[in-house]
Amino acid sequence: MRPRxxxxxxxxxxxxxxxxxxxxxxxxLELARRVGVRIPTLCHxxxxxxxxxxxxxxxxxxxDRRLSPACALEVTAELEVTTQSWDLHExxxxxxxxxxxxxxxxxxxxxxxxxxxxxxxATEHDVDHIHYDFAHPDQAVDASHPKYSLDRNRCVxxxxxxxxxxxxxxxxxxxxxxRGSQGRIVAGMDQPWGExxxxxxCGKCVLVCPTGALSFKGRATSEMVHDPDVVAFxxxxxxxxxxxxxxxxx
Amino acid sequence: xxxxxxxxxxxxxxxATAWLGGCSGCHMSFLDxxxxxxxxxxxxxxxxxxxxxxxxxxxxxxxxxxxxAVTNEDNLELARAVRSxxxxxxxxxxxxxxxxxxxxxxxxxxxxxxxxxxxVDHPDINGHFPSEVVPALLxxxxxxHEVIPIDVYLPGCPPSAERIWTLLSRLLESLxxxxxxxxxxxxxxxxxxxx
Ligand code: SF4
Ligand code: FES
Numbered sequence: 005m006r007p008r009x010x011x012x013x014x015x016x017x018x019x020x021x022x023x024x025x026x027x028x029x030x031x032x033l034e035l036a037r038r039v040g041v042r043i044p045t046l047c048h049x050x051x052x053x054x055x056x057x058x059x060x061x062x063x064x065x066x067x068d069r070r071l072s073p074a075c076a077l078e079v080t081a082e083l084e085v086t087t088q089s090w091d092l093h094e095x096x097x098x099x100x101x102x103x104x105x106x107x108x109x110x111x112x113x114x115x116x117x118x119x120x121x122x123x124x125x126a127t128e129h130d131v132d133h134i135h136y137d138f139a140h141p142d143q144a145v146d147a148s149h150p151k152y153s154l155d156r157n158r159c160v161x162x163x164x165x166x167x168x169x170x171x172x173x174x175x176x177x178x179x180x181x182x183r184g185s186q187g188r189i190v191a192g193m194d195q196p197w198g199e200x201x202x203x204x205x206c207g208k209c210v211l212v213c214p215t216g217a218l219s220f221k222g223r224a225t226s227e228m229v230h231d232p233d234v235v236a237f238x239x240x241x242x243x244x245x246x247x248x249x250x251x252x253x254x
Numbered sequence: 255x256x257x258x259x260x261x262x263x264x265x266x267x268x269x270a271t272a273w274l275g276g277c278s279g280c281h282m283s284f285l286d287x288x289x290x291x292x293x294x295x296x297x298x299x300x301x302x303x304x305x306x307x308x309x310x311x312x313x314x315x316x317x318x319x320x321x322x323a324v325t326n327e328d329n330l331e332l333a334r335a336v337r338s339x340x341x342x343x344x345x346x347x348x349x350x351x352x353x354x355x356x357x358x359x360x361x362x363x364x365x366x367x368x369x370x371x372x373x374v375d376h377p378d379i380n381g382h383f384p385s386e387v388v389p390a391l392l393x394x395x396x397x398x399h400e401v402i403p404i405d406v407y408l409p410g411c412p413p414s415a416e417r418i419w420t421l422l423s424r425l426l427e428s429l430x431x432x433x434x435x436x437x438x439x440x441x442x443x444x445x446x447x448x449x
Contacts, residue, residue, distance in 0.1 A: 104352070111449025112348050112355060112411035118449075127445045132407035133351045133399060140360040157361075226449075 006240055018084040026079040033061060033074040036087065043087050044096060044125055047162035048075040049212055049232055051239035052171055055163050060096055060125065063087045071095065097129040105136035106185060108157035109215065115228035116216035122160060143188060148198030151221055152210050156188050159217035164232070165189065165209035172238055177203045208234065267426055269294070270315045271303035271346070272336050274329040275356040275395060276322030278304065280347035283412035284319070290419050297426045311335040316429055317422070319346040319408075323356035325395035337402040342425065342435065348411040348448055350398040357395040365391040405435060409448050417446070 013025040017032070019041050026035045031054070036043050046058040054076050062071035066084035074087070086092070103109070103122060111117045125131075143156035166178040166189065177200050181190040192200035210218040212232045219228040241247065273281060281304055287294065294300075301315060302308045311332065318340040324330055337343060348354040359368055369391065374381040398404060408421055421438065428436040 108358070108361065109448075110348075110352075110354055110358065111447075114449065123448055127447050130446070131448075132409055132446055133345065133397065133404070137400075138353060138357070138360070138397075140357070142361040 006243075015079050015081050015083075017079050017082075020085075020087055028079075030079050031075060032063065032072075032077040032079055032083070032085060035079055036074060041087055043074045044128060045075060046121060046125065046160065046214060047164065049164050049168075049235055051235035051237075052164065052167040052212075055167065058099065058160070058162060060099055062092065062095060064089060064092065093129060096125075097131055098135075100125050100129050100131050101134045101136055103160050104131070104134050104138075106139045106141070107159065108138075108140060113225050114158065114216040115219040115223045115225065116158075116213075116230065117226045119226075119229045120216060121214035139185065141185070146191070146197050147221070148196035149203070149221075150198060151205060152197070152207065153219055153221050154189075154191075154197060155217055155219075158215050159189060160215055161187055161189070162214055163189075164212045164214065165218060168208045168212050168235055172235060173204060173206050173208055175202045175204050175206075178209060265430075267298035267316045267429055268301045268312075268314060269298040269422075269426070270301050270311070270318040270336070270340065271305065272311070272318060272320045272322075272332055273304045274320060274322030274333060274350065274398070275325035276347060276349040277355075278321070279412040280319075280321035280349075281305070283347075283410075283415055284418055286415035287419055288415070290415070290423075294422065294426075297423075297430065311339055313339045315340040317342045317344065317425055319344045319418075319422075320350050320398055321346045322398075323349045323353045323395045324392065324398060324401045325356050325359075326389040326391050328389040330392065330401060333398060333401050342405040342429075343398075343402065344406045344408055344421065344425075345398045345404045346408050347413055348409055351407050351409045352448065353395055353397045354411060357397070360394050365393065406438060409446060411449050 008027060013027045015026040015028055017024050017026045017035060019036060024035060024039050033043055033045065033048065043063065044060045046060045047055045048061060056073045056076035059073060061074040063074050064086040065072050109122060111123055114120065117123060141157055145155045147153040163180060166180060169178050170176040177191050178189050181188055181194060191197040192202065197203065210220060211230055211234050213230060216228065271281060271284065300306055301312050318336050320333065320336055320343060322329065324333055345351050349356045359365060362368060369383060373384055406421065408417065410417055424436045424438060
């Protein structure tokens with residue numbers, strides 16, 4: 005988390021009965037993390053734009069019947085939220101179960117088992133089995149890239165790869181195609197990844213992927229270790245002008 | 255449980271295990287209980303499973319650990335026999351809990367094609383559809399809870415010996431004390447986890 009400069013935080017926000025002071029323009033998730041309140045997330049990644057797609061981070065807002073995603077909820081004075089309740093736990097647990105049911109996340113032989121945010125979320129939410137029927141999709145695996153591979157059956161459509169490639173690497177190789185259960189990420193103009201000339205082979209999409217969908221080739225079960233924090237590091241370093249030639253600037 | 259009740263044959267708990275569509279890894283992990291097997295033997299009798307030489311699933315079993323997905327006709331029959339004769343059924347390991355590797359075939363559709371690939375096309379000589387001994391595959395391989403009601407889920411591929419012992423010891427102690435399923439909150443020595 006970046007230290008902030010400028011005016012002191014002065015927006016009073018109550019989280020689970022405790023009042024905190026938020027910075028203007030801060031999201032509830034940023035505030036919660038800053039003060040040490042755990043809110044589970046999946047699609048959100050510090051350093052990337054807000055997507056608000058997975059709904060794992062939902063919280064209860066006083067005076068609002070609907071649940072709000074903490075990652076996309078900008079604080080306002082006197083905002084009052086609940087981040088932990090039985091209902092929220094159930095709600096989040098169901099999201100995790102649905103993600104398991106719609107893909108083929110077979111942890112037992114996944115490259116990312118042990119370094120998987122979905123697997124961790126299942127543990128965190130006491131998911132000991134899946135109440136829904138498994139869809140057993142037959143989505144294409146793309147192993148055309150010389151260094152990386154994509155198993156769409158393990159993709160949760162968080163769009164982290166899409167965003168990191170566009171916003172940080174500036175190559176915009178990835179996009180979302182189709183809708184609903186047919187939704188999938190595509191490389192280039194829906195080409196085999198290995199044929200997309202725009203791909204710079206930087207590997208950021210692989211590092212930020214929360215599941216075993218994107219991985220380094222040649223890794224066997226449990227051997228893939230992701231490193232999503234690399235984005236926050238890069239974003240901060242950029243903001244600080246770490247890689248600018250300071251002498252030239254002076 | 256006191257030593258006295260432990261040896262009283264009329265109140266001795268009866269534990270069984272069953273092996274459906276799995277690799278037997280869960281049973282291997284069960285054997286990894288090592289010296290805890292002695293504690294288990296002090297608490298209960300093992301009345302059925304691949305580790306005993308009993309042909310029919312016996313009546314009046316207190317706890318049955320069921321490994322494996324329900325993928326063929328024999329699995330289905332045994333799963334039903336387990337349910338009819340057990341007070342508590344534990345869905346034991348990822349194949350039973352989620353279908354796991356055994357259920358990967360579901361995305362390939364009709365199992366006849368699968369059987370053809372393995373038994374007809376693949377062998378160098380004598381390839382033919384199996385007609386005896388090998389039970390017929392069901393159209394879909396299912397997690398155990400799709401077929402029979404489950405009392406406790408124990409994920410893991412395989413669940414570690416610690417995980418098995420945490421469950422089994424708490425469950426048996428509770429049953430010996432005349433209580434039902436204890437509060438199996440898994441924030442114990444090891445978290446519950448798939449894979
Ligand atoms: S491939 Fe990974 S990073 Fe990309 S959308 Fe799917 S789960 Fe998210
Ligand atoms: S983390 Fe907020 S919606 Fe995904």
